[in-house]
Amino acid sequence: MTRVLPEVPAYPMARDGRCPFDPPPPLGGLREDAPVSRVRLWDGSTPWLVTRYADVRAVLADPRVSSDSDLPGFPHTTPGVAARRGRVKSFITMDDPDHARHRRLLTSDFTVRRMEALRPRVQGIVDGLIDDMLAGPRPVDLVQAFSLPLPSLVICELLGVPYADRDFFHRASRTIIARDATPEDAVGATDDLLAYLGDLVDRKDAEPTDDLLGRLTAEQLRTGAMSRAEIASMGLLLLVAGHETTANMITLGTAALLREPGQLALLRDGGDPAVVANAVEELLRYLTIVHLGRRRVALADLEVGGVLIRAGEGIIAATDAANRDPGAFADPDALDITRKARHHVAFGYGVHQCLGQPLARVEMQVAFETLYRRLPGLALAEPVERLPFKHDMIIYGVHELPVTW
Template sequence: MTEVSPAFPLPRDAGCPFDPPPELARLQREQPVSRVRLWDGSTPWLVTRYDDVRAVLAGTRTSSDTEHPGYPHPTPGIAARRRRFKAFINMDDPEHAARRRLLTGDFLVKKMEALRPRIQRIVDEKIDDLLSRPQPADLVKAFALPVPSLVICELLGVPYADRAFFHRVSKKLISRESTAEESLAATEELLAYLGELVDKKNKEPGDDLISRLTVGQLRTGAMSREEIAGTAQLLLVAGHETTANMIALGTVALLQHPDQLAEIRDTDSPGLIANAVEELLRYLTITHSGRRRVAVEDIELDGRHIRPGDGIVAAGDIANRDPAVFPDPDRLDIHRKARHHVAFGYGVHQCLGQPLARVELQVVYGTLYRRIPTLALAEPVESLKFKHDMVVYGVHELPVTW
């Protein structure tokens, strides 16, 4: 009998919104490397164990290049968008390394730490704004989305006044339900907007990342106008969507664990806050569609033979719940040493912006609950609309009171 591959992504248990799909846990125990079926009928390998996920992401036997025929695109919209413009994260070395080196200086840990006071001011200002609103208020709209949007706008040199536009377009780009036509239209809109911004920076450079790329790369001919606009698009969308969802979803998770929230609220230990951030990143793993690769050499994993051209989905969400690495993995424990999680990926393609995300989350989690100690959900967690329809997990709205 031919083995039937389950459709991926797999459904979550409605009663356990913070946990990966239960079928993923079963596969990790019983079939850690198995076939799944994607939207286009392709059947890539799903890799679920922590060590195997890291091996897939770290090795040179797999490729991130989306032009490979076997590359397992998450959605038709994302496939169409990547055919239109390929970002550096979808390239292999040495091309990937060369493009990434142009940006690493802007995201160094030391540089992100220097931003901490500014991020603290933004967080405090947005909490003041939240407290001035009638109750209940939507924490996503009033706080979780504005904070990282302001930060990434200042870093890139994108006018925050245009946030309604790029928030709207970003939703189209990360929606699992966007058609190829909708995704392409959104891509063209954002590339055109950012291309015009590159032109402005070329005439009047500022102290921001887009200006530095324009002066250092466009004027020398090393990068085209569209390549800079495309890089800015990736950083703008990823730079606010991921952190915004971690702020909101992390808050929901902590409100369901009041003892641990109280520890975070009452502590004066930056180390405990930093530790809590890592555990929440592990526990929630909001990039819940898996890291995508295609094999370029023969690979043996758990007795399975992966051939060149086979697509691979490295499921970081369930890898971060691997009991061989994280004892009692389904329990949130802010004292757990979880820094070795794979929420930011692994290897040369791991998230460029992770130092920024860590500082933002440390400031948010260390400030929000202390300043609003009576923060509470305005409706049961079962009533919240979770982002099953997005490639980045979270909540669409978060009504709260205080």
């Protein structure tokens, strides 16, 4: 029977509450029957939604497709995100050569080798957080006790941001990535963070520090290569992305594994770093927490999946749908930590793929291996259907995860 699709469906689409770890079911229908099709956004615009794995990779690697959020036709995620345009400009919303020039300033800070050298420090943080959990009451919210502090501590140390200010930047970050944030609230939170980071740059200019923001201040600000505002914007991106994404992956990944005890046992009892690393890649694929797509706009006419996209038209590369494409992954809706899933697109693809992925991998590998080994009886204190999933956020996850052991 032929599936009848709406002429222009609204996007984003609703998930099935019975399957909160799966992408919205209509995405699978579009991937099968109309893999490149129009969708309608909050502002009435109708960009193209690309849902097949091969097409998503092609779009994200095509130099005729722009990441510049200031261009007409760019499909902004929310009214708040649209209102922030011009307030903050980082390399992820630039095209080459500006993108390459800014990104190059950070590549040495996030190499695989350098992130691996951080593994003992990450292990120490993880062990300390678990020690505190074991010494405290049960149940406990894993988000506040473990998932959020870990990447927050690490990114603060890397950037040179005082961890004592975490309540402020956590609150501002939540506002920035909230789908229902008003334009005024989103702009206000952005301005607050930029002012805070700008002041931090001033302090590092007066008293140099041995951290990423201190290095940028010494090497770029004092030479006139970057302005105070540009360094603050880069710091905002790294600070927000550096804790929100990994925190949500640890929380959501734990919730998914606790629902799949066989998979959890394979990870917990394997005792092999390669098994843990493979499990992290599968969780990244399976969950794809950047669940509202990678946003782009066409610079020239191009054909994607047999469909002509005109210059100036918006494009959304649905990486969550791509990561569940049966053409790229056998039995894609199953969580299988033995699967070779490293070719997923959870970190994006092409020149704009996530700069911090080596750090995220180290953090998740240490977190998952240690948490389940040291708390072998870890269990949900609330059923999955009662968990507050982050349908209201740009980054998917769980607001709270009550656990016991």
